[in-house]
Amino acid sequence: MGRRTSETVTMRQVAERAGVSQATVSLVLNNVGGSRVNDTTRQRVLETVDELGYRTNAFAKSLRSGESGMIGFISDEVASSPFAGHLLKGAQMLAWETGNVILSVDTYNEPDLEAAAIDMMRSYRVKGVVYASMYHRVLDLPEGLQSVPTVVVNAQERNQLVASVFPDEEGGGYAATRQLIEAGHTRIAMINIQPEDSDLPAGIGRLAGYRRALAEAGIAEPAGFVKYGGGVVEDGLALTLELMDAGDPPTAIFCGNDRTAWGAYRALESRGLRVPYDCSIVGFDNHATLAPILDPGLSTMELPYEQMARTGIELLLSGRGQLSMSNPIECVPILRGSVADAKVHA
Structure with missing residues (x-):
């Protein structure tokens, strides 16, 4: 159990306590493959990190590496909609499983807010952006996203500039x-x-x-x-x-x-x-607050919100998001x- 402290623990302090160099600590924390850190030393560093409660400076790391470990999620009203919120859930789950986090903004179809959200995503050096719609429509990719790895989800990009993921x-x-x-x-x-x-x-x-x-x-x-x-x-x-x-x-x-x-x-x-x-x-739709409670329960088709979002994240992380392709996702009875x-x- 790491100790509680109000002071910021530095990498130098971790190195001193573990009896290794700062370079060794960096190799261990960044999980650099092929390094010459043996298992015993690696374990000692990790135990010291836990003991001191050391946390990496994610912002500084992003400045050095050019990657933030963040994936942008820009939508009209998805994050605030209980009906389509499963899109965000699917994105968050796969992002977490792959060691990333979601940076999400709802724009409510306000052009100025959308432009500001895109600028913020770019400043945070996100790995890519999921551009999502609350309902299935044909849309134009915002100009600010045309130079950022982007996948359109629950919609179709009119000019096929990027991959689109949508219900079949x-x-x-x-x-x-x-x-x-x-x-x-x-x-x-x-x-x-x-x-x-x-x-x-x-x-x-x-x-x-x-x-x-x-x-x-x-x-x-x-x-x-x-x-x-x-x-x-x-x-x-x-x-x-x-x-x-x-x-x-x-x-x-x-x-x-x-x-x-x-x-x-x-x-x-x-x-x-x-x-x-x-x-x-x-x-x-398989509306969760409606279909199961009708009498009798309603047989329906489920919109694949979570699977659409997961597919979108997979395309981004694989580098295939910039390929012009349509990805219809099955709606399950x-x-x-x-x-x-x-x-x-x-």
Whole structure:
């Protein structure tokens, strides 16, 4: 157990107490490979470091080596969002495992704050920067990051200047729809989370996955079975009522996110219908404060926040972050109780 002290312990004091040179202490603390420090001496130095409570001067070390052991994490609102905060968690965990730390700033989409954050990252000589978005979108890499190793996470860099890591939206929409097809459903509707003319990748990809799954199964898309909402509960409620009031309503609905699915639950309940026996529901996001507590629990697709962040850090540390490449990450199905076999509807 290192001693408690209010005085700053120097490397010279460690060397004197251990009976070695400062150079030897430096070799041990920096874990220099191929040094001529034998195991006995190395152990004595480490014990002395612990005894005296010596701490390396990380700032001075960064000035000498040009590396700080820090990885920047710049986002719009990820760090302060409980929903997307798993991005930051994934980055922190892998950074820690590789002997690095995360320097994180939320910019709240303020250009001046973002520019200041980038300047700060550069002044701290970070190894690289994870530039993250709270939601999946296409964005432009800030000019200040174009000379810094950078990976874009939960978004796609418009000009492919650096690597982008993002959810496989189409694969997720396909897998969600396949859950319903494999349960025997053929009248499957979709309520999307954005207008038909929106250019956001999430809704475009999830709808493409839905249509690909139907086409692959030889199921024609019924007229009027794709609805366009805004990803909110109220739209899920209103659009599900439209679907269920049609002459031949769907037996299953793929909702583009979990909030929309919650609205679908409410709509079905208002008509005296039950999930999944009268209509099966699949969502998207695996919203931790929503999907598990609906009754029955909502089968959904999990957005791979932690894996996206870990992949981004891996790309940075391997030097591949500056390669122009897209890295879609699989969205995994989370199965609960909202899907029933189509025969139940017969």
